[in-house]
Amino acid sequence: MSDVFAPFSLGPHELSNRIVMAPMTRNRADADGVPTDIMATYYGQRAGAGLIVTEGVQPSSTGQGYPHTPGLHSDEQVEGWRKVADAVHAEGGVVFAQIMHAGRISHPALIGTQPVAPSEVKPAGEVFTPEGLKPFETPRALETAELPGIVAEYVDAARRAVAAGLDGVELHAANGYLLQQFLSDNTNQRTDEYGGSPENRARFVIEVTQAVVEAIGAERVGIRLSPGGDFNDIHETEAAQTYAELLAGIKPLGLAYLHVIDDPSGEVASALREGFDGTVIVNTGFAGSSDLSTAQEALAQDRGELFSIGRAFISNPDLVERLKADAPLADPDMDTFYAGGAKGYVDYPTLEESAA
Template identity: 40%
Template sequence: MPSLFDPISYGSIDASNRVVMAPLTRCRATKEAVPTEVMKTYYEQRATIGLIVSEATGINRSGLGVPYAPGIWNEEQVEAWKPITKAVHDKGGKIVCQLWHMGRATHSKVTGSQPVSASPTTYPGLLHVYDGKAEPELAHELTVAEIKDIINDYKIAAKNSLAAGFDGVQIHAANGYLLHQFIGDDTNFRTDEYGGSLENKLRIIKEVVTAVVEAVGADKTGIRFSTNGPIQGVFVQDNEHVYLELAKFLNEKKVAFVGLRESSESSTFMDKTTQPKIGKKFAKVFNGKSILNQDYTREEAIKVVESGEADAISFGRATITNPDIVDKLKNNIPFVVREDAIKYWYSRGAEGYTVWPSK
């Protein structure tokens, strides 16, 4: 019977425990999406976590719409990530880079270009820009040639990630961003080979996975899905069928791990669920390691891993105020909870990131 604190291998990535740090957008890079020194301290502080999934990291400028989020598309960014990954490794940790294209959830005030998506739809809410928030813009429907360019950008970003010292990559196909938009019932109205049938809607995800596996190897490749409920205006009606079909494809490609974000009625992040959780069914079909995420308590996390429902559990916001989360989970020490933490999530500098002011 496995324990949350037992070692685990995600393909060729050997982790010391089954606690995973979920990707957390924290906005401490430069305006040019270059990682900064304070980010090294942040990740180093959390290196006892078995596997760190980096904050969502842009594969190109047009797909990175959050101000001060990092990228991995050019040499300057690669060089800036190197001391961060080294710091994690020096502490015995493992870290993968989450590859991100936001699709229609970008704004020209940040990217310098019109947002893009599967079809010409609009993000359902205000978007963060450098001087506050702005109304969303209508997305440009990607041409087939533009889709191919984006797939190549994923491939380049994956290679850059290994060059930067990451142990592997996780493709972000969740939370209402570009790849999720292609399988959404209200975001993909295409009639070409990337729309209409389920086979066509899944095509871009399959092509991205194939490109990344070719670039870095299946043993270093993971992907993240959000498998139930509407997420940032993206809803997948037949979610069980869709994601179990993807599980079978990922088996063919021998993808190492999948992160599943599952919402619930009590969720405190993004939209509430309207569909049943499918993580247990997914884990039975998928041959790689499955990682579940969403507001797990210590007791729930231990039980899920011991029962075999999932191989690991990822924690998000708890790791922000508890960099020593593994020790606290092992010894049943209550987490530090900061009611004011949200005001620091997307701010700048060390405060509320690597150091916390007294209450």
């Protein structure tokens, strides 16, 4: 049985344990997408995780999906992220930035222009904007000639992450954002070489991944997938075929890790695990609980080498130590998840502080 508290070598990075802090949107950046000082405090407090994957970070202003989310496309943002990297490293942690282009999961009230996507398919539901909730609008379909420019945005963000001192990046190809919009047949209705078949739908994600690897090195690049997931109005009817094509394209790159959101015993997740040569991070998503027993079971059954936990890290900055001591966990205040400010963000006490 793999010990979730045992150290683990992730390429050149020595992780203190096998528990990963999953990326979670928290809306604490400033109006220009610059990480704030309390963000550095927040991530530094949680550096006991073996690996931290930050909240989604937009690679361009048009990639933003929510208010006050951080970017990696300006020098000021790089300096903000440098404070985060320094805070995590000062506590002995390792941190990757998740690069997330929201695609159609955005709104003109957020980005000042029509959101872009593989095809003109409007998502169901509403989006939170600075002006409150608004219905999604129909996105503009990206022209074939525009796609190299989007790839370049990912590359630029990855280079800026390294320049900021972050240890690597995770490409967010899950949860219904731009990269998964290319993978899914309900959002990708293109007739060029980027649509129409599983091979073509996987092409753009492969090209982004290849370009980022060439720019910063495979040991600094992970990718997150949610095969068959329906978050943000995604409906994949050919998930097994599409993710097989994607795996064939990224497997030779030698990525740092594959982060899979799915029931780890599911057919597609199992196929990805068996076909990928490197480290796999298990995340049960909506398929089950993300707790210590689930993590131990997943690692014991060789469904992955690392296990990511999200929400429990919000209210338990010392989560790993609490799990190791079988101590009670604090419950998060959901009203402050996206509220901005320090309350419900950096004011959760550690177990030691609670006992004082």
